[in-house]
Amino acid sequence: MKILICISKTPDTTAKIAFADNNTKFTTDGVQWILNPYDEWYSLVRAIELKEADPSTVLHLINVGGADCEPIIRKALALGGDEAIRINSEESDSYNVAAQIAHIAKESNYDLIFTGKETIDYNGSSIGGMIAEMMDLPFISHAVKFNLEGGKAIVTREIDGGEETVQSELPLVVSCQKGMAEQRIPNMKGIMGARTKPLKVTEPITIETLTSIVSFDLPPAKAGVKLVSPDNPEELVRLLNEEAKAI
Amino acid sequence: MSVLVFIDIAEGQIKKASFEAACYGAQTASLMGTKAEAIVLGTFNEDLSILGNYGISKVHSVSDHALNNFDSQVFTKVIAEAVESLGSEVIVFANNTTGKAIGPRLSAKIKAGIVTGAVALPDMSNGFVVRKTVFSGKAFANIGITSTKKIICLNPNSFNITKSDQKAEVATFNAVIPASKTAVVSVNKVTGEVSLSEADIVVSGGRGLKGPENWGLVTDLAKLLGAATACSRPVADIHWRPHHEHVGQTGLAIAPNLYIAIGISGAIQHLAGVNRSKVIVVINKDSEAPFFKAADYGIVGDAFEVVPKIIEAVKKLKGMS
Ligand SMILES: Cc1cc2nc3c(=O)[nH]c(=O)nc-3n(C[C@H](O)[C@H](O)[C@H](O)COP(=O)(O)OP(=O)(O)OC[C@H]3O[C@@H](n4cnc5c(N)ncnc54)[C@H](O)[C@@H]3O)c2cc1C
Ligand SMILES: Nc1ncnc2c1ncn2[C@@H]1O[C@H](COP(=O)(O)O)[C@@H](O)[C@H]1O
Numbered sequence: 001m002k003i004l005i006c007i008s009k010t011p012d013t014t015a016k017i018a019f020a021d022n023n024t025k026f027t028t029d030g031v032q033w034i035l036n037p038y039d040e041w042y043s044l045v046r047a048i049e050l051k052e053a054d055p056s057t058v059l060h061l062i063n064v065g066g067a068d069c070e071p072i073i074r075k076a077l078a079l080g081g082d083e084a085i086r087i088n089s090e091e092s093d094s095y096n097v098a099a100q101i102a103h104i105a106k107e108s109n110y111d112l113i114f115t116g117k118e119t120i121d122y123n124g125s126s127i128g129g130m131i132a133e134m135m136d137l138p139f140i141s142h143a144v145k146f147n148l149e150g151g152k153a154i155v156t157r158e159i160d161g162g163e164e165t166v167q168s169e170l171p172l173v174v175s176c177q178k179g180m181a182e183q184r185i186p187n188m189k190g191i192m193g194a195r196t197k198p199l200k201v202t203e204p205i206t207i208e209t210l211t212s213i214v215s216f217d218l219p220p221a222k223a224g225v226k227l228v229s230p231d232n233p234e235e236l237v238r239l240l241n242e243e244a245k246a247i
Numbered sequence: 248m249s250v251l252v253f254i255d256i257a258e259g260q261i262k263k264a265s266f267e268a269a270c271y272g273a274q275t276a277s278l279m280g281t282k283a284e285a286i287v288l289g290t291f292n293e294d295l296s297i298l299g300n301y302g303i304s305k306v307h308s309v310s311d312h313a314l315n316n317f318d319s320q321v322f323t324k325v326i327a328e329a330v331e332s333l334g335s336e337v338i339v340f341a342n343n344t345t346g347k348a349i350g351p352r353l354s355a356k357i358k359a360g361i362v363t364g365a366v367a368l369p370d371m372s373n374g375f376v377v378r379k380t381v382f383s384g385k386a387f388a389n390i391g392i393t394s395t396k397k398i399i400c401l402n403p404n405s406f407n408i409t410k411s412d413q414k415a416e417v418a419t420f421n422a423v424i425p426a427s428k429t430a431v432v433s434v435n436k437v438t439g440e441v442s443l444s445e446a447d448i449v450v451s452g453g454r455g456l457k458g459p460e461n462w463g464l465v466t467d468l469a470k471l472l473g474a475a476t477a478c479s480r481p482v483a484d485i486h487w488r489p490h491h492e493h494v495g496q497t498g499l500a501i502a503p504n505l506y507i508a509i510g511i512s513g514a515i516q517h518l519a520g521v522n523r524s525k526v527i528v529v530i531n532k533d534s535e536a537p538f539f540k541a542a543d544y545g546i547v548g549d550a551f552e553v554v555p556k557i558i559e560a561v562k563k564l565k566g567m568s
Contacts, residue, residue: 003322010427013497093360095354107478120383122381122388126350128351129349129352129354133353133355137320138427139319139352141348151317151389158343160344161436161440161441162435162437162443163434163491164433211390211394213390214389214390228544228545228546230553234560239544240390240505241564246505
């Protein structure tokens, strides 16, 4: 079994969101970068579990990004990836990123390609589906459970108000979310070992982009909370009904 | 040069998010000086001409049993064939699990730039710019789509439904349906509950409720209000509530009209998933809880005393006691 795990870097969940250059750029000053939680906690850890169950499994990591992505790639190696490829390209739009990954993936016969449900910065939820289409593979999104049985994948995915279990042929692309696995913390042995694991850098291919960011803005600030006495919750219900017209 | 809206049917019913997408598609079409059409995949009994009420002029129905098994690969091929034959320029999906599984595939297949999580009509004054949420609702980005064909996935609860009494023409669309490499083996639907992403009102509980045995407070209030229930991440992590109820940066992002948070501290990662709610109510015994800064209304008090009184007051309001 050969698994390709797509990993991306995102600002830490507590990062201050601000914009510069006439609101056209995200301000990265003082921002701490992390491995996208969906990639780390769910997709990568589930892949590691599959390798633990079948040690012949090979885990390749792939990232499209600049040299500043290497710390997060090393972290993913420390958690349990075997080797990594970085496509040396400043991220552009989803179409371009997906095409870079699909181009590499087509050369090696992966049985599975895992992505996160979304990156927590641009919330695209797009890369997995695009890779699947570019490679003409089935795609199961929002997976909460993943198992292999008799050469097929049994995947439970979230649907509106519930879950659905799907059986699929391999190769297959899966986007992962909560439920797939539990978050792990890299241990010392993993961190030391990650230093010498292969991290190959390749140059991107020329691909067009289909979208571009015009500007950013922040939502208007709230006016401030109206507090109601705990002895008089009826007043809250009245306000919600008459003032906010919300119930 | 028309607009095509994908209508998602679950259990033989058109979802609210699809009606929103229909209205959005119709208004986009009118900005472009063209008409909006819809495509429906699978078999069911619903009268599709009612999509005319939401501004759709013609519905293309691909009525084949094979399409009752949702497979993004098959759906994408069929929709791409329709886009080609109808000459659609803008394709609209609801930004739900179905839309997010097909939209990006279609984008790659027909080389159409895509914006997921859209919250407003496209601005065509200078190019074609769509507004979307980014940083899990903490900001917005305006994205220009530069390709000829364009795909928009509209966030649920972001666009008002307007209705008329128009009827849509319903036609059969004959598509080549490829064999599927996937098969649904079981569906586990929490029936009777309001879908969290589409709900108008959401009642949510945090670790302050102490244990799953106290969740009656949340579910009783939700039931009274016709609301969906949600929870903070630790509550789902310790299995007090199912994973699909977890809202926040690493859970579901929602935008209901009213969000009632009970015993939730309001950590930045939690706020990221709920800060687009129109009205936020916070009930927390700690006046310093960060959630109060993001709230419209609040009660500093013990949930175990306050919530039963709120339930009584709502019953009175609804004439139930
Ligand atoms: C990378 C990352 C991602 C995360 N993603 C998410 C996410 O998506 N969603 C999410 O929710 N969290 C997320 N978290 C966790 C988040 O930081 C908080 O830890 C979490 O939201 C806290 O949950 P809580 O408010 O239920 O619990 P607590 O922080 O323990 O708060 C409980 C609250 O209940 C109040 N309380 C206690 N007793 C009562 C009572 N009797 N009556 C009324 N109030 C009472 C307390 O005053 C307190 O404010 C994430 C964290 C990280 C690091
Ligand atoms: N630059 C990137 N390099 C590698 N994988 C990525 C990159 N961007 C996104 N991904 C993968 O695609 C998933 C969905 O991202 P997105 O479509 O951008 O929300 C992420 O969780 C990653 O697994």
